Amino acid sequence: MTMATSLNRTGMTSLFAAALAVLGPAAGVARAADLAQTPDAIIEQISDELLTDLDQNREFYRKNQAALEESVRQHFLPAIDMPFASRLILGRETRNLKPEQVDEFATALSDLLIRRYAEALLDFKSRDQMKTLPLVAGQSEKMTRVRTRVRLNSGVETPVDYIFRKTPDGWMVFDVVIEGISYVTTYRNQFGEEIRRDGFDAVLDRVRKGEVETDFSNHDKDA
Numbered sequence: 001m002t003m004a005t006s007l008n009r010t011g012m013t014s015l016f017a018a019a020l021a022v023l024g025p026a027a028g029v030a031r032a033a034d035l036a037q038t039p040d041a042i043i044e045q046i047s048d049e050l051l052t053d054l055d056q057n058r059e060f061y062r063k064n065q066a067a068l069e070e071s072v073r074q075h076f077l078p079a080i081d082m083p084f085a086s087r088l089i090l091g092r093e094t095r096n097l098k099p100e101q102v103d104e105f106a107t108a109l110s111d112l113l114i115r116r117y118a119e120a121l122l123d124f125k126s127r128d129q130m131k132t133l134p135l136v137a138g139q140s141e142k143m144t145r146v147r148t149r150v151r152l153n154s155g156v157e158t159p160v161d162y163i164f165r166k167t168p169d170g171w172m173v174f175d176v177v178i179e180g181i182s183y184v185t186t187y188r189n190q191f192g193e194e195i196r197r198d199g200f201d202a203v204l205d206r207v208r209k210g211e212v213e214t215d216f217s218n219h220d221k222d223a
Contacts, residue, residue, distance in 0.1 A: 035079070035170025039146045042171060043132050043162060046079065054122075062122060069118045073110075081165065081172040082106045088174070089187045093195050101200065108207040109187075115210060123153065130160075142166045145177075 035042065054061070061068045086106035087094055094102055133147040146162045163175040163182075175184040194203045206212055 035167075035172060037171070038135075039144050039162070039164040039171045040132055040135055042079070042164075043146050043148065047130055047132075058122060065118055069114055073114055078169075079173060080110075081167060081174040082110050084165070084172075085109075085174040085184055088184050089191060090195075091188050091192055093192060093200065097200060101204075105200075105204055105207070108204055112207055112210055112212060144171075 034045070037045065083103070083106050086102060086109055089109070090097065090102060090105060097105075129151045131149050133149065135144065135146070139145070143163070143165045146164065148160050148162070149157050150160045151157045158179055161177040162173050163177065164171045164173055175182055177183075191203055194206075
């Protein structure tokens with residue numbers, strides 16, 4: 001049984017949020033990641049800075065999650081190409097939406113991920129729980145994958161990959177793949193079905209309210 005099949009939905013969501021921990025330094029960090037670096041260097045820099053800060057301020061954040069969420073918002077989003085990811089998630093549904101609706105969806109999804117990230121972040125205890133693997137040969141100049149391994153508190157180690165694309169601002173993440181499960185693909189399958197059934201406005205409202213449970217029982221494995 002793989003980690004993906006052995007974890008329940010809450011566990012997978014928490015692991016995803018913990019994986020995102022390497023992408024957004026919290027309060028007290030002087031600078032955001034330099035997106036002109038190589039993707040693996042971006043992952044290394046942010047994870048080192050974030051987890052050092054977390055160790056120094058863990059008790060404060062336990063009592064002030066709103067402050068943590070606001071700090072995450074300031075530093076997390078510049079490293080994520082959320083507009084691009086949102087267009088991929090909405091897929092063909094974008095043909096029936098106005099640009100401002102796509103922007104609203106991207107904002108709502110960002111807010112949701114930030115909340116879940118902050119909830120799970122405090123359980124990510126040590127820099128030693130994550131290691132970055134060497135880049136594999138043959139990566140594209142416009143898109144690349146950074147492979148990492150995350151050790152859960154149970155001691156089990158699982159692969160977490162970050163998919164980057166080159167933008168005018170530098171390298172940015174647009175997908176996270178855990179145990180072969182792409183969150184872009186999973187959300188696209190789930191939200192596409194819900195939009196066709198309930199309409200875009202209803203789905204947007206649920207995302208804004210945080211009433212979204214990712215369905216891992218119907219996901220596609222990343223190629």
